[in-house]
Amino acid sequence: MKKLIALLPLLFIHTALADINIFACEPEWASLSEELGGDHVTVFSATTGLQDPHYIQARPSLIAKARRADLLVCTGGELEVGWLPLLQQKSGNAAIQTGATGYFMAANFVRLSEVPIVLDRSQGDVHAAGNPHIQTSPVNILNVAEALTIRLQALDGANAALYEQRWQDFSQRWQLAINKWQQQAAPLKGVSVVVQHNSWGYLFDWLGLNKVAVLEVKAGVPPTVDDLNTVLNKLKVTPANIVIHAAYQPSRATDWLVDKTGITKVTLPFTIGGDAESTNLFTLFDDTIQRLLDANK
Amino acid sequence: MKPLKLTLLIAAVLAPASPIFADDLSDLKAEITQMRADYEQRINQLEQRLAVNESSTTELNDTINNAPPSPIANSSTSKNSFNPAISMVLNGSFNQYQNNPEDYALDGFALQGEGELGKQGFSLGESELTLSANIDQALYGQATLAIHEHEGSTEVEIEEAFIESLGLGNGLTARAGRFFAPIGYLNQRHIHTWNFADAPLIYRGLFGNQLSTDGLKLAYVLPTDQLFEIGATVGAGDSYPGGGDHNGIGDWLIYAKTGGDIGIESSWQASMSHWQSNPEDRQYSGGHSHGAEPDTSALFNGDTDISNVSLVYKWAKNGNFRQQNFSLVGEYFLLNDDGDITHGNEFANYDGKQYGGYVEGVYQFNPQWRSGLRYDWVGSDHKASDNELLADAGLDGKYNNPQRSSVMVEYLPSEFSRIRAQVNYDQSYNDDDLQLLLQYTVSLGAHGAHSY
Numbered sequence: 001m002k003k004l005i006a007l008l009p010l011l012f013i014h015t016a017l018a019d020i021n022i023f024a025c026e027p028e029w030a031s032l033s034e035e036l037g038g039d040h041v042t043v044f045s046a047t048t049g050l051q052d053p054h055y056i057q058a059r060p061s062l063i064a065k066a067r068r069a070d071l072l073v074c075t076g077g078e079l080e081v082g083w084l085p086l087l088q089q090k091s092g093n094a095a096i097q098t099g100a101t102g103y104f105m106a107a108n109f110v111r112l113s114e115v116p117i118v119l120d121r122s123q124g125d126v127h128a129a130g131n132p133h134i135q136t137s138p139v140n141i142l143n144v145a146e147a148l149t150i151r152l153q154a155l156d157g158a159n160a161a162l163y164e165q166r167w168q169d170f171s172q173r174w175q176l177a178i179n180k181w182q183q184q185a186a187p188l189k190g191v192s193v194v195v196q197h198n199s200w201g202y203l204f205d206w207l208g209l210n211k212v213a214v215l216e217v218k219a220g221v222p223p224t225v226d227d228l229n230t231v232l233n234k235l236k237v238t239p240a241n242i243v244i245h246a247a248y249q250p251s252r253a254t255d256w257l258v259d260k261t262g263i264t265k266v267t268l269p270f271t272i273g274g275d276a277e278s279t280n281l282f283t284l285f286d287d288t289i290q291r292l293l294d295a296n297k
Numbered sequence: 298m299k300p301l302k303l304t305l306l307i308a309a310v311l312a313p314a315s316p317i318f319a320d321d322l323s324d325l326k327a328e329i330t331q332m333r334a335d336y337e338q339r340i341n342q343l344e345q346r347l348a349v350n351e352s353s354t355t356e357l358n359d360t361i362n363n364a365p366p367s368p369i370a371n372s373s374t375s376k377n378s379f380n381p382a383i384s385m386v387l388n389g390s391f392n393q394y395q396n397n398p399e400d401y402a403l404d405g406f407a408l409q410g411e412g413e414l415g416k417q418g419f420s421l422g423e424s425e426l427t428l429s430a431n432i433d434q435a436l437y438g439q440a441t442l443a444i445h446e447h448e449g450s451t452e453v454e455i456e457e458a459f460i461e462s463l464g465l466g467n468g469l470t471a472r473a474g475r476f477f478a479p480i481g482y483l484n485q486r487h488i489h490t491w492n493f494a495d496a497p498l499i500y501r502g503l504f505g506n507q508l509s510t511d512g513l514k515l516a517y518v519l520p521t522d523q524l525f526e527i528g529a530t531v532g533a534g535d536s537y538p539g540g541g542d543h544n545g546i547g548d549w550l551i552y553a554k555t556g557g558d559i560g561i562e563s564s565w566q567a568s569m570s571h572w573q574s575n576p577e578d579r580q581y582s583g584g585h586s587h588g589a590e591p592d593t594s595a596l597f598n599g600d601t602d603i604s605n606v607s608l609v610y611k612w613a614k615n616g617n618f619r620q621q622n623f624s625l626v627g628e629y630f631l632l633n634d635d636g637d638i639t640h641g642n643e644f645a646n647y648d649g650k651q652y653g654g655y656v657e658g659v660y661q662f663n664p665q666w667r668s669g670l671r672y673d674w675v676g677s678d679h680k681a682s683d684n685e686l687l688a689d690a691g692l693d694g695k696y697n698n699p700q701r702s703s704v705m706v707e708y709l710p711s712e713f714s715r716i717r718a719q720v721n722y723d724q725s726y727n728d729d730d731l732q733l734l735l736q737y738t739v740s741l742g743a744h745g746a747h748s749y
Binding site (some may be wrong): 047048050051052054055056057058059060061063064065067068078081082083084085086088089090091092093094095096097098099100121124125218220221222248250 | 431434437461462463464465466467468469470516517518519520521522523524525526554555556557558561564565566611615616617618619620663664665710711712713744746747748749
C-alpha cells in the first residue's frame with residue numbers, strides 16, 4: 001500500500017508530461033497542429049479529405065475522441081454546426097466547451113468574406129458568418145497558425161518557448177513557400193473560372209482568379225437543369241477557361257459542363273488527402289497550383 | 298645597389314619568358330572580364346528576385362499585420378443575439394387505410410396515447426417547436442413543445458424540457474427535467490428524425506410511441522479509445538407503462554452503450570438498457586386508447602421492467618455521408634409485468650410478457666433520394682387468474698404474431714425538407730391492412746444537429 005502511495009505522484013507527473021491531445025475537425029488543421037506542436041501534441045483528424053465536412057455523423061468513435069481531447073482545432077464559422085455541438089455535449093469534457101481555452105475555431109482569426117447580405121434559406125444552405133472554407137488561402141493559414149501558437153502556449157506554458165520556435169520556423173518556411181507559389185501562379189492572374197460549389201473565394205482572391213459562374217447556385221442543393229443552362233448562357237457572353245470542383249464532391253455537374261462546352265475540368269484536392277499528392281499543407285498548395293497551371297496550358 | 302641588381306636579375310630571367318605568357322594573360326583577362334560580367338548579371342538577377350520577394354513579403358506582412366491575432370468579431374452584436382436557437386418542425390400527411398382505423402388494435406397490447414393510427418385522409422401532423430441555448434457557463438437548456446390536433450381541440454404537450462450540464466468534466470453529463478428515456482435507439486430521437494412515418498409496433502405497444510422520464514439523468518463516458526458510455530436515470534414513474542404518483546423514485550433505468558468505426562467507411566453502436574417501475578393504477582382503456590373513464594378502466598398494480606438491446610450500423614463510401622450511405626438499425630424489447638389487474642370489484646393475478654422488435658435498412662442513393670425497408674413484429678404471453686380481466690384490459694390476443702412490413706421512399710429537396718411515401722402491409726390485427734402514408738416534414742430556423 002505504501003508503495004502504491006509512493007507511486008501516486010508519478011501518475012500526476014505522467015499526466016503533466018503528456019502531450020496536448022488535439023481533436024482536429026479537418027485534415028488541414030491536423031497538419032497545422034502537427035507543424036506547430038511537433039512532439040508535444042497528439043493529433044487526431046475527425047474527417048478525411050474525401051468527406052464533406054458539413055455532413056459528418058457524430059459517431060461513437062468521435063465522441064470517444066472528443067472525450068479525451070485537450071484542444072479542439074476546427075474551422076468554425078458554422079461549418080461543423082451539424083455535428084460538433086453534439087460531440088461537445090456528449091463528451092462531458094469541460095476542456096472543449098465553447099469559450100474554453102481548448103476550443104479553437106480557426107475562422108475566428110480570419111476576416112471572413114462573402115458574408116451573405118440576405119439570410120434566407122431560399123438561397124440554399126448559406127453560412128451566416130461568411131465563407132468558412134478559409135484553408136484555400138495560405139495567408140489565412142498563416143494567421144491561424146499564429147493564433148494557434150498562442151493557444152498552444154496558453155495550454156502548455158512549460159513549452160512556450162518551444163512553440164514560439166516552431167512557429168518562427170514554420171512562418172519562415174511558409175512565407176517563402178507563399179512567395180514561391182505566388183510566382184508560380186503568376187500566369188493564373190485574371191484567368192476566368194467556373195466553380196461547382198462556391199468554396200474557393202479565398203484562393204481566388206489570393207491568386208487573382210476571376211470567378212465567372214457557380215454551378216451549384218444554391219449552396220448544398222444539387223443544381224437543376226435550368227441552373228446549368230443559365231450558366232451555359234452566361235458562359236457564351238463571358239467565356240471561362242477552367243471549371244473547378246473539389247475532390248470530395250461528385251463531378252456530375254462539372255462533367256455536364258465539360259461535355260457541353262469543352263471547358264477544361266480540374267479537380268482540386270480542397271484539403272489534405274483530397275488527392276494522393278496532397279499529403280501536408282505545403283504539398284496541398286504545390287498540388288493545387290500545379291493542377292491549375294496544367295489546366296490553364 | 299643590391300636591390301637594383303636583384304631587380305635586373307629578375308627582369309633578365311623573366312624577360313624572355315614574358316612574350317610566352319602574354320597570350321595566356323590576355324586570355325585570363327578576358328576570362329576574368331567574362332566572369333565578372335557573369336557574376337554581375339547573376340547578382341543583378343538575385344537583387345531583382347530579392348526585391349520582388351521583399352515587396353511581396355511586405356505585402357504579405359501588411360496582410361498579416363492587418364489581421365490581428367486576436368479573434369475577429371465576425372458577427373454583429375445586438376440585444377437579440379442572445380435569443381435562444383429556435384427551430385420549428387412542421388409536417389402534414391395524407392393517410393389511406395383499407396381497414397377502418399377506428400378499429401385498430403394491437404393484439405396483446407393495450408394501446409395508449411399516440412399509439413393509435415394517424416387520421417385517415419389529410420391531416421396536420423405534430424408541429425414541434427424547439428428552443429435551446431446555453432443558460433450560463435454551467436448549463437444548457439432545451440425545450441420542445443409538440444402541438445397537435447386531437448378530436449377537434451388543439452393540444453400542446455411538453456415533449457422535452459430539460460437542463461443539462463455543460464461539460465461537467467471527466468466525461469460526466471447530468472440532466473434534469475423531462476427528456477426521452479435513454480432506452481433503446483429510436484426512443485431518444487425526435488419522431489421527425491425517424492426513418493419511417495410511424496413508430497415500430499413495439500414502440501406503439503409499449504409506450505404509445507415514446508417513453509419519457511421526468512427526473513434526473515447521469516451519463517459517464519469512459520476515457521477509452523472505443524466509446525463506452527454508461528448511465529442511469531431516476532424519474533417520477535408516472536408515464537406509461539408506469540403510472541400513479543410516487544413520493545420518491547417512481548422509475549429507474551440503467552444503460553450501457555459502446556461503438557466505434559470499422560475502417561473509414563463503417564461505424565456501429567450497440568446498447569443495452571433496463572427500465573424498472575412499480576406502476577400504481579396503470580390504466581387500460583379496453584384496447585382503445587380513448588374514451589374510457591377512470592372508474593370503468595381496468596387497472597394494473599405491480600412491478601414492471603423493460604429490457605432492450607439495440608444495434609446500429611452505418612456505411613458511407615469514403616465515410617462521406619453527404620452522397621451515398623446505408624444504415625441498418627435493429628432493436629428488441631422485452632417487458633415483464635408482475636402484479637394484479639382490477640376492474641371494478643373484480644380481481645386477477647397477472648403475469649404478463651410483451652416483446653417485439655424491428656429491423657430497418659435505409660439506403661441513400663444521392664443527396665436527394667433515400668429508400669428503406671422495415672420489418673417489425675410483436676408478441677405477448679399473458680397469464681391471469683381470470684382471463685375475462687385480460688379482455689377488459691385489452692390485453693387479450695386472438696391473432697398470434699402481429700407483424701408488419703413497410704417500404705418507404707423519400708425525396709429531399711434540401712437538407713431542411715422531406716417528402717415521404719410509405720406503404721405498410723400490417724398484420725397486427727384481425728384483417729390484414731394495406732396502408733399508404735404520404736408525408737411532408739420541414740424544418741424552419743436553427744440548424745439542429747442530429748445525433749448518430
